[in-house]
Amino acid sequence: MGTNNNLRIGLPSKGRLSDLAGDLLKQAGLRFRRQNRSLFARVSDLPVDLIFLRTDDIPTLCAEGAIDMGITGSDLVDEAGADVSVRMPLGVGRCRLAICVPEDSPAQSGKDLAGARIATSFPNISAKHLAQYGVTPHVVNLSGSVEVMISLGIADAIVDLVETGSTLAANKLRILEEIDTYETVLIQNGKCRDTVTAERIVRRLEGVVIARDFSLLEFNIPKSALAAAEKITPGFKSPTINSLEDQEWCAVRVMVKRSEVISAMEQLESVGASAIMETEITNCRL
Numbered sequence: 001m002g003t004n005n006n007l008r009i010g011l012p013s014k015g016r017l018s019d020l021a022g023d024l025l026k027q028a029g030l031r032f033r034r035q036n037r038s039l040f041a042r043v044s045d046l047p048v049d050l051i052f053l054r055t056d057d058i059p060t061l062c063a064e065g066a067i068d069m070g071i072t073g074s075d076l077v078d079e080a081g082a083d084v085s086v087r088m089p090l091g092v093g094r095c096r097l098a099i100c101v102p103e104d105s106p107a108q109s110g111k112d113l114a115g116a117r118i119a120t121s122f123p124n125i126s127a128k129h130l131a132q133y134g135v136t137p138h139v140v141n142l143s144g145s146v147e148v149m150i151s152l153g154i155a156d157a158i159v160d161l162v163e164t165g166s167t168l169a170a171n172k173l174r175i176l177e178e179i180d181t182y183e184t185v186l187i188q189n190g191k192c193r194d195t196v197t198a199e200r201i202v203r204r205l206e207g208v209v210i211a212r213d214f215s216l217l218e219f220n221i222p223k224s225a226l227a228a229a230e231k232i233t234p235g236f237k238s239p240t241i242n243s244l245e246d247q248e249w250c251a252v253r254v255m256v257k258r259s260e261v262i263s264a265m266e267q268l269e270s271v272g273a274s275a276i277m278e279t280e281i282t283n284c285r286l
């Protein structure tokens, strides 16, 4: 590395985002092999080097120009206050950051935390959030296992990420107030060393992220019911309509959000559609 001018992309070296990020790049056609715990990999057929880093260092290293692009959590970008642009949400790693207190705490909102000790790995976001109430907490800055700090007597409240809520339940805590929601994002710095390749990467990832979110739905529909069908499935841009041998009917192909496919099928059937089929797409260019 060092001497070449390849675009550098920082990826989480371990943890929950590591596989998500690697799978996404591979699906987008970036071929690479990470040798056993190696911190570096070259991409075949593209001027791109992958650098494996700690997820929470990626925003700062990108802002500093050590890497041109990176995949990390938007929570970590905010917390670091890193001067990078978020090119694209990647549709994975969704979570929320919340102020949590013991289940039996009398507190009703963040306003009740004046003078409280708060354990968190997000000292900046926490202080900024509480400042809007004029509350200046005593922040205990930790890098993990934050939920246990209340029972250890170190803190009265915590600010931590919540996904399913099972960690909170296991520690007899409840959400007092949600601060924000976050997800995994692609970031880029302002002085990227190869913007042409960076744009290619963005387009490729876009293709995969959109494809993961949408299915292709095909159906036949009487022309008289086409307007009703278009209301149900307007498509990503607009549906493709082909004529059939039977002049009264046509065939429609349309992209539908995966989460809405079943309900769309039911509604289409009720307005007269038949031969309704869902096809999963793995990649697309729109």
Ligand SMILES: Nc1ncnc2c1ncn2[C@@H]1O[C@H](COP(=O)(O)OP(=O)(O)OP(=O)(O)O)[C@@H](O)[C@H]1O
Residues within 6 Å of the ligand: 012, 014, 015, 016, 017, 018, 055, 056, 072, 073, 074, 075, 076, 093, 094, 095, 144, 161, 162, 163, 164, 182, 183, 184
């Ligand atoms: N349930 C969750 N808990 C924590 N982080 C989550 C969760 N769901 C998604 N994330 C995202 O993952 C990021 C943490 O990723 P990281 O690669 O550090 O994984 P990790 O499993 O927390 O690693 P570590 O073992 O270092 O704690 C968070 O900043 C957030 O953006």
Ligand SMILES: O=P(O)(O)OC[C@H]1O[C@H](OP(=O)(O)OP(=O)(O)O)[C@H](O)[C@@H]1O
Residues within 6 Å of the ligand: 143, 144, 145, 146, 147, 160, 161, 162, 163, 164, 165, 166, 167, 168
């Ligand atoms: O709502 P849940 O689905 O339970 O997820 C949230 C928990 O997961 C994360 O911890 P992680 O596994 O990263 O451990 P850590 O404390 O060592 O970072 C996070 O810090 C919470 O503790």
Ligand SMILES: [Mg+2]
Residues within 6 Å of the ligand: 144
């Ligand atoms: Mg963690």
